[in-house]
Amino acid sequence: MGACYSCSWFPSCGCRCCFKSKIPGSSDxxxxxxxxxxxxxxxxxxxxxxxxxxxxxxxxxxxxxxxxxxxxxxxxxxxxxxxxxxxxxxxxxxxxxxxxxxxxxxxxxxxxxxxxxxxxxxxxxxxxxxxxxxxxxFMPNETLSKHLFHWESQPLKWPMRLRVALYLAQALEYCSSKGRSLYHDLNAYRILFDQDCNPRLSCFGLMKNSRDGKSYSTNLAFTPPEYMKTGRVIAESIIYSFGTILLDLLSGKHIPPSHALDLIREKNFQMLTDSCLEGHFSNDDGAELVKIASRCLQYEPRERPTAKAVVASLAALQKQTEVPSLALMAIDHLPPTEDAKETDSLSPFAEACSRMDLTAIHEMLEKAGYKDDEGATNELSFQMWTSQLQDALNGRKRGDTAFRAKDFNGAIESYTSYIENGTMGSATVYARRCLCYLMNNKAQEALGDAMQAQVTSPDWSTALYLQAAALFTLGMENDAREMLKDGSLMEAKSKRN
The missing domain is CATH 3.30.200.20 (Phosphorylase Kinase; domain 1)
Known part of the structure; x- marks a missing residue:
């Protein structure tokens, strides 16, 4: 996960194969x-x-x-x-x-x-x-993940988010034009910032046998559909991954594409936008970025745009193009990362998830109660007079009783009834059902619930830790460790606040 890797400009070695920079606007x-x-x-x-x-x-x-x-x-x-x-x-x-x-x-x-x-x-x-x-x-100024998800002083500004999207699309277009259209695990950690805070795409993702279409490792919820079916990626798969990054830039969160597309289809794209950006961009610009993202995330690869078409669409949205990236990020220089310090020692819950100690996870989830989605609980209590809500609450109570008794099959049944009722979302219910699935060796279902817990309560580190536990079970250790680090950063940030 969060690696910065690139460096300051190098002096010419004097050979004819070196490349010289030109003025802005060059098509090269x-x-x-x-x-x-x-x-x-x-x-x-x-x-x-x-x-x-x-x-x-x-x-x-x-x-x-x-x-x-x-x-x-x-x-x-x-x-x-x-x-x-x-x-x-x-x-x-x-x-x-x-x-x-x-x-x-x-x-x-x-x-x-x-x-x-x-x-x-x-x-x-x-x-x-x-x-x-x-x-x-070597890139000295961190990753997109750091600036987008784990910022400390201010969120990434809208014009800078648009610039990141365009520069990334240009990088993909350039690579495609040179016969390197496949990229290994495109995500926010692969986008780095140079000494001028201009975003760059890590070259490392162009390696690792990605040319054969077989090497593509990422969180399953963000994996292109064709990879899930065939185990192979194609050029259009990278456009799908690019679409997930557009969602990241729009929302400031790592939202599963399926959930985002549901909101887009229901014309609720405002629910996708980062609340920190409210009032800082027009609805038309937001709607256009959503449109580009949804095209990139089409189920059928042939219906997705090319990198060149994406570049053209994003170029029209650019704001404050004359302002240097360094100024847009409002910094003279970026301080050294505190990530390592904050994640040196894991919290007890994170440690239990890293060890896959399901008994300890169960004990801590039970003791934690519903404090992390207290608002939903209070609203349920206030509206209990409707029979539908009363039935939902009773179903949840039956699930809690089964959960305490370690009747995990019974808990799954009752929690599922509560969730399907659709009356009130609860991150804790998803978290508890996630553990029940893990107890029943259903890691894929557990991962889905942990991700739904994150969607319901985006600032709850427990949801990220549970995703790590599910990913460990699925054998996806790289992604699991990245999720542990994300959770630790979120937990440290909430403690500071």
Whole structure:
């Protein structure tokens, strides 16, 4: 999850294959940027292992900026090369990730030929013995996930959100034009901010065998439908993932596409918009962004737009185009992240979810009661005079009794009756039924309930922790650990407030 990996501009290496920036508006995405960008990228090269060891202080834990899972860890380190002040990001793969040396080198060299100001460009690789490493530009100013979901001083402004959407679409269009239309697990953690706070797409997602269409790992609720059916992704699958990021930008939350599309079909798109942005953009602009997102999220791949068409649609929405990104984000510089400090020690509930200690989770959910959706409970109590509401409340009480008695099948039945009544949503009911499903080895159903709990109560960290537990059960360790970190950040933020 939250990794920053790219760096400040590099001086020219003097060879003819370097690319020079041009003025804004250039159709050549290799050179899209400001007129003041007179610097060039260095050529892709193969590094010696000793060079990268020295650059990262022997792959020191102090230089780790991201890592994914235990079974197949892909750790990213910040480093500095010995020949200057250049910062780099070094991604070190598990020994078994690339057993075929030639395949790794071919993939890396192909991706390394790409050069765009919309990418955190791949600068080189290392392939010695069993070591497989990638070297990229280092991005000093965090990820979209950090600025969108875990902001501390102010939310991301509407013009900046539109700029992120356009720059990302331009990055995808550029990659597609160069024959690299597939991208591994496109999400808010893959979008990074450079020293000028311009958003860039991480080049690392262009690797990992994504050309064969088989390597696509993400939260199942956000996975393109065709992948669920065939286990393969195509170019249109990346547009679907782009649509989920548009929803992120619009809502400030990670909302499951199915839930968002239901709201869109019911013309309730206002419920999708981030309350922090109220009054800061027009309904027409919001409606247009929703329209673009819904087109990207079409069930049939052939009905989704191309990256080029998306770029054209988003270009027309841009606001304050003359304002630098740094100014739009209202910062002179971004402080170092506090993420690591906040997530060093997990809360007891998070720890139980990370261990998959279902007994401990049950005990803590029971003790917590309904305090996290108290408003819904109070409203139910106030409106109990209707027979429908009384029946719903009685069904929930039967579920609670079964839950306390560890009659998990009975609890599922009663909670399902309450939910299907549709009278009043309850994040706690979804959370409890989620655990009941986990107790019955129904991890997919459990994940669905944990996500519904998040939709019902977006600021409740428990919902994220339960998603992690379900993802662990499904064998999706990378996503589970990302969800644990998201939950810890949310919990830390709520404590500060």
């Amino acid at each position: 995405l290799e050179n899209q940027g400001g007129e003041s960008d007179k610097l060039k990228w260095p050529c892709f090269r193969e590094y010696k292992l000793d060079e990268l060891k020295n650059a990262t202080d022997g792959f020191s834990v102090e230089n780790v900026v991201s890592e994914h899972g235990e079974k197949a860890p892909n750790v990213v380190y910040k480093g500095k090369l010995a020949d200057g002040d250049r910062l780099i990001a070094v991604k070190r793969f598990n020994k078994s990730a690339w057993p075929d040396t030639r395949q790794f080198l071919d993939e890396a060299k192909t991706v390394g030929q790409l050069r765009s100001q919309r990418l955190a460009n791949l600068l080189g690789c290392c392939c010695e013995g069993e070591e497989r490493l990638l070297v990229a530009e």
